[in-house]
Amino acid sequence: MNYMPNSTRSKQTFAGKLLETFNQGGINLMLSLGHRTGLFDSMKDLPPSTSKRIAGSAGLNERYVREWLNARASGNIIHYDAATQHYHLPAEHASFLTRESGADNIAVFAQYFSVLAQVEDKIISCFRNGGGVPYQEFSRFHEVMAEDSGQTVLSALFEHILPLVTGIEKKLEEGISVLDIGCGSAKALLMMAENYPKCRLQKCDCHTVVS
Numbered sequence: 476m477n478y479m480p481n482s483t484r485s486k487q488t489f490a491g492k493l494l495e496t497f498n499q500g501g502i503n504l505m506l507s508l509g510h511r512t513g514l515f516d517s518m519k520d521l522p523p524s525t526s527k528r529i530a531g532s533a534g535l536n537e538r539y540v541r542e543w544l545n546a547r548a549s550g551n552i553i554h555y556d557a558a559t560q561h562y563h564l565p566a567e568h569a570s571f572l573t574r575e576s577g578a579d580n581i582a583v584f585a586q587y588f589s590v591l592a593q594v595e596d597k598i599i600s601c602f603r604n605g606g607g608v609p610y611q612e613f614s615r616f617h618e619v620m621a622e623d624s625g626q627t628v629l630s631a632l633f634e635h636i637l638p639l640v641t642g643i644e645k646k647l648e649e650g651i652s653v654l655d656i657g658c659g660s661a662k663a664l665l666m667m668a669e670n671y672p673k674c675r676l677q678k679c680d681c682h683t684v685v686s
């Protein structure tokens with residue numbers, strides 16, 4: 476019977492957890508790349524295919540697509556048949572990874588980690604010197620947030636979100652003043668303007684208020 480001290484088992488368990496975290500971080504980055512390049516959307520309707528066919532369908536460089544596919548296959552996101560060298564995105568996976576999935580598209584959220592990583596050096600400086608990182612330093616934040624809101628907030632705005640306030644729909648139809656604070660790209664407010672033309676709508680973001 477092999478005897479391993481509890482402290483040794485605990486260290487090995489923790490080391491394994493750290494390695495798993497590291498691997499999952501890489502998988503997350505590949506999710507972001509697959510979303511931004513449209514690879515998941517391209518593969519959704521393709522049968523099991525070679526990297527060349529997949530790259531051609533997406534209009535991308537085959538060499539990079541092949542490396543991405545292998546990373547996805549190692550993470551069990553995409554299936555790979557070594558005998559035929561064909562890759563395939565199962566329908567049950569595609570339902571959480573493509574733009575057609577709407578609010579169920581989890582791949583869109585993977586972009587936030589890349590956005591945050593771009594300001595790592597500035598955050599380290601804050602640890603040493605205090606202060607903060609200006610809002611404008613987070614490149615692509617508005618773009619990602621707008622995409623996020625587009626598939627979550629906008630799809631539920633009229634059916635689920637507004638009805639949470641009792642009687643608000645009738646007031647909106649009659650015409651009231653509305654201020655959207657932290658509006659981002661203001662897509663929700665634009666949708667409300669189309670549906671409630673009698674309302675006076677304003678949006679506020681980045682410390683500016685505009686009508």
